[in-house]
Amino acid sequence: MEPEDFAIWTEKYRPQDFDEVKGQDEIVKRVEAFVKKKNMPHLLFAGPAGVGKTTLSLVIAKKLFGSRWHENFLELNASDERGIDVIRVKVKDFARTRAIGDFPFKIIYLDECDALTKDAQQALRRTMENYTQTCRFILSCNYSSKIIDPIQSRCSVFRFKPLPKEDIHKIIEKIAKHESLHIDAKAKEALYEISEGDCRKLENIMQSSAAIKDKITEDVIYSVASAAEPKEINDMLELCIKGSFLNAKDKLLETMLNHGLAGLDVIKQVQQQIWKIEKLDNRKKLEMIKECGEAEFRMVEGSDEFIQLEALLAKFVLINS
Ligand SMILES: Nc1ncnc2c1ncn2[C@@H]1O[C@H](COP(=O)(O)OP(=O)(O)OP(=O)(O)O)[C@@H](O)[C@H]1O
Ligand SMILES: [Mg+2]
Known part of the structure; x- marks a missing residue:
């Protein structure tokens, strides 16, 4: 077996370029323009799970920084970094120095910002202000209403949506082709119904189903998805x-x-x-x-x-x- 046979499909099929990010066309267009100009405001990505928030941030970093993206991109999670103090220290260490290579700024991606309390968000706001010279923040959350106004007003806000059926079907077809799976029309419908436009959920269910059979039917999908028919x-x-x-x-x-x-x-x-x-x-x-x-x-x-x-x-x- 190739090492890639063991890969988790959500990583294996994570889009590497703007045109592979499905279902968020307007957002992708605007973000791509920032990258072209090598200039970008702070961004706030709001929307449900598994629709491309982290993915698009990674594409931004890869397109902007090329092979040096690892050095210029820091990913933090607001909910598991034990509070804003830890975040501040990490941001400070990272943002102290200029971007590596000839780039105008580094990028800090902060996931699950809606898990921060209002006070912590105030602290985050001040941190963002302190490091605007060297850094741009991409903040990600499920609900933008939980983000305090002073942060929202400092960011360009983008609202991600669950992927529409067409795009989910395109992703199903792409993976099916690549993995040599046979997926009938009813099974495709079931995958869309259960995933509710969440690509991570879609890919996880497909991978679990494929582990049982190459011929994926509705029954297989409902059996792995903890959903009733x-x-x-x-x-x-x-x-x-x-x-x-x-x-x-x-x-x-x-x-x-x-x-x-x-x-x-x-x-x-x-x-x-x-x-x-x-x-x-x-x-x-x-x-x-x-x-x-x-x-x-x-x-x-x-x-x-x-x-x-x-x-x-x-x-x-x-x-x-
Ligand atoms: N718009 C998309 N187009 C194609 N694939 C996608 C898209 N969104 C998500 N995926 C697939 O789902 C996986 C998870 O997506 P991602 O990590 O971007 O979700 P997220 O929006 O950050 O969700 P969360 O809020 O849970 O962090 C990706 O690795 C990719 O395989
Ligand atoms: Mg994410």
């Missing part, structure tokens, strides 16, 4: 609509055990599936979705997941009676 969830809901509470409950238990699902996984899938039941009128759908929200909240707060799920099924029966 939409049909199973649908059958359970149909039973509720018919008023067969006990059968619905059995189906729930069977589905959860089959796929090793947690309560929160189930709720998410139930909530998605409710919209797809054609025979239900919208008002009932809304009532059911509202109940999903309530149950999810109680589970997150620590309530017993089986009790919550059973109560949810009971409510579905009542709404449809």
Whole structure:
């Protein structure tokens, strides 16, 4: 086996150039222009997991610094560096000296900035100001609303989105070709549904599936992804609509055990599936979705997941009676 056979696919297929970063066209265009001019403001990358925030930052560094990118790029994680003091020391050490080679600045990539408290963010703001001469910051977060205004106003803000279906399909095809996998149309749909536009999740599920079989079907995907097949969830809901509470409950238990699902996984899938039941009128759908929200909240707060799920099924029966 080649060493690359052991590689994690999220790294193996990490885009190395701007045109390989999918689904964020506007952002890529603007960022590429900064790199061309060798001039760039501080950047704030906001958006969900696995959509290219870290990837694009690495591409910026590689394109800007070429072979010297390692020396001029520092990656820190705000949530595991034990607080802002550690970050400040590391930033100071790195930013003290000019960029290595003929470059106007170094780049510091700070991941998960929304994990910092407001006070820590104030300290970060001052740090950014102190080192503007030698450094540009790329800050990354899931929610830009959690970043204090003085930081936002010092950065160009970019909002990353989950990848659209087309782009997810393109990535699936590229990997399938490279790995000699056969993936049918239904399996592609399933991969998109489960990944919800998150490329990391997509590539991890593909890699786990490929370890089982070269011929990847829907079943394989649902079995590795800890997700129920939409049909199973649908059958359970149909039973509720018919008023067969006990059968619905059995189906729930069977589905959860089959796929090793947690309560929160189930709720998410139930909530998605409710919209797809054609025979239900919208008002009932809304009532059911509202109940999903309530149950999810109680589970997150620590309530017993089986009790919550059973109560949810009971409510579905009542709404449809
Ligand atoms: N836009 C994209 N185009 C192509 N591949 C992508 C894209 N986004 C992510 N990927 C793939 O998913 C992997 C993880 O992406 P990345 O590390 O950029 O996520 P992120 O947005 O930084 O997420 P997090 O918020 O969890 O850090 C990449 O290594 C790459 O393989
Ligand atoms: Mg990241």
